[in-house]
Amino acid sequence: MAYDEKVVRAARGRLEKRRRDAETSAAALRERMCGEIPRLREIEREKAAAIPELTHAILAGNADGAVERIQQKNLELQQEMAHILRSNGCDRDNFEPRYTCTKCGDTGYVNGAVCDCYRRLLQEEACNALxxxxxxxxxxxxxxxxxxxxxxxxxxxxxxxxxxxxxxxxxxxxxxxxxxxxxxxxxxxxxxxxxxxxxxxxxxxxxxxxxxxxxxxxxxxxxxxxxxxxxxxxxxxxxxxxxxxxxxxxxxxxxxxxxxxxxxxxxxxxxxxxxxxxxxxxxxxxxxxxxxxxxxxxxxxxxxxxxxxxxxxxxxxxxxxxxxxxx
Ligand SMILES: [Zn+2]
CATH class of the missing domain: 3.40.50.300 (P-loop containing nucleotide triphosphate hydrolases)
Known part of the structure; x- marks a missing residue:
């Protein structure tokens, strides 16, 4: 169904707000927890460093099983982070944003098609407008x-x-x-x-x-x-x-x-x-x-x-x- 411009603008606004809120609160949590527990910042740094390392190992043909080793280390870092967060009363395992819609990450699109959550918002806004x-x-x-x-x-x-x-x-x-x-x-x-x-x-x-x-x-x-x-x-x-x-x-x-x-x-x-x-x-x-x-x-x-x-x-x-x- 074709929606008028005002309806589309309102629905997009709500979607963007959901995405922004999820990202802002994830970033705020990261700042707070890393400030309190310096080891978390180190883990973040080590995890970030693993990405170019992994690319390098793949390009080098995975000599001596380097890819598996890096992946294993990365997994351990993730587990350590989860453990620290949980034992400090945090209800999550990492600092990834928690989007309202896990299918589209609150972008409104999955593989180029309109996501159900966005369709729903458009319908709600069209109803509100009437x-x-x-x-x-x-x-x-x-x-x-x-x-x-x-x-x-x-x-x-x-x-x-x-x-x-x-x-x-x-x-x-x-x-x-x-x-x-x-x-x-x-x-x-x-x-x-x-x-x-x-x-x-x-x-x-x-x-x-x-x-x-x-x-x-x-x-x-x-x-x-x-x-x-x-x-x-x-x-x-x-x-x-x-x-x-x-x-x-x-x-x-x-x-x-x-x-x-x-x-x-x-x-x-x-x-x-x-x-x-x-x-x-x-x-x-x-x-x-x-x-x-x-x-x-x-x-x-x-x-x-x-x-x-x-x-x-x-x-x-x-x-x-x-x-x-x-x-
Ligand atoms: Zn969605």
């Missing part, structure tokens, strides 16, 4: 407050809204903790202002923190962006990203302007993700029958057939907060 991340940073499961939900039994539910929402929140928390890129899709349904967005953000944040590529967004701005790209006002491949990210969280379905373009986009994205077994979390205040009326059978049946429905209940939390702050 997501409303500032809200996500502030929101997690711990900050969901159950005391906003009524504690009296609701005859229709058979339990109190508080108890019901405790179950919903637990379900979403478990879903997030055990997230897999081929897991279930969730449909969070319920009236405006009862905590659906908070739940969406908490899921998005929790899954992001596990290193998956997550796109979170309200439907309207995402559609606006797709429109701008489709009609050439902006460059980008947001639709690919929305289809291929590990988790797509679409907040506020039903609040966007309903146009043939928005319907086509929603259908393409939801359908492609379902066909490829990729999970989507949708929040909406529409019932399935209202969805059918608004979007037609195609979209409504994709959602009713492919998503786990979670009914959110309660009073408008924003009004409760407003009342509390006034009173």
């Amino acid at each position: 997501s409303g991340l500032s809200a996500m940073r502030l929101t997690d499961f711990a900050s969901l407050r159950l005391d906003y939900y009524d504690n009296a039994v609701d005859p229709k539910l058979g339990v109190s809204p508080r108890e019901h929402m405790r179950d919903i929140i637990d379900y979403c928390r478990d879903y997030t903790a055990a997230f897999t890129p081929h897991g279930d899709s969730l449909l969070l349904q319920g009236a405006t202002g009862i905590g659906k967005t908070h739940l969406c953000l908490a899921i998005a944040r929790g899954v992001t923190e596990q290193g998956f590529g997550v796109v979170y967004g309200s439907v309207q701005p995402l559609i606006r962006r797709l429109e701008a790209e489709h009609f050439g006002r902006e460059q980008g491949s947001s639709e690919d990203q929305l289809i291929t990210c590990d988790l797509l969280v679409l907040d506020d379905l039903g609040m966007e302007f309903d146009t043939p373009f928005s319907r086509a986009c929603l259908y393409n994205i939801l359908n492609a993700r379902l066909l490829e077994g990729r999970p989507t979390v949708v929040s909406t205040n529409l019932s399935i029958s209202a969805m059918k009326e608004r979007y037609g059978d195609q979209i409504a049946s994709r959602i009713s057939g492919g998503f786990v429905p979670l009914l959110c209940v309660g009073n408008d939390i924003r009004q409760i907060i407003r009342r509390q702050s006034l009173g």
Whole structure:
């Protein structure tokens, strides 16, 4: 997939920082340990001297087994260094940098091909660029407050809204903790202002923190962006990203302007993700029958057939907060 320049720059920046950090901390450790234990510096010097010696011995045709002798000596030096470091409380055998990715040494390439770690960073950055991340940073499961939900039994539910929402929140928390890129899709349904967005953000944040590529967004701005790209006002491949990210969280379905373009986009994205077994979390205040009326059978049946429905209940939390702050 082609990524835009900003995404590539951000991913390369993170990769370079990983490499720099590994090298800086290895060099700092070398300085410190060699300062404390002069024998370590001698070993380093002897090891460095072995390289031209070895080249010379090979060029000279390995006279009298010189190559083996030098290799053996080098091995002993390595072992001595490891022993000194370990017995001085150090958790490593040498001063080589410890890269995050051992396959590519945090360069992003193995034998000229893009390494998986770099591919992963590109995907994460592309997701970040699309997501409303500032809200996500502030929101997690711990900050969901159950005391906003009524504690009296609701005859229709058979339990109190508080108890019901405790179950919903637990379900979403478990879903997030055990997230897999081929897991279930969730449909969070319920009236405006009862905590659906908070739940969406908490899921998005929790899954992001596990290193998956997550796109979170309200439907309207995402559609606006797709429109701008489709009609050439902006460059980008947001639709690919929305289809291929590990988790797509679409907040506020039903609040966007309903146009043939928005319907086509929603259908393409939801359908492609379902066909490829990729999970989507949708929040909406529409019932399935209202969805059918608004979007037609195609979209409504994709959602009713492919998503786990979670009914959110309660009073408008924003009004409760407003009342509390006034009173
Ligand atoms: Zn790598």
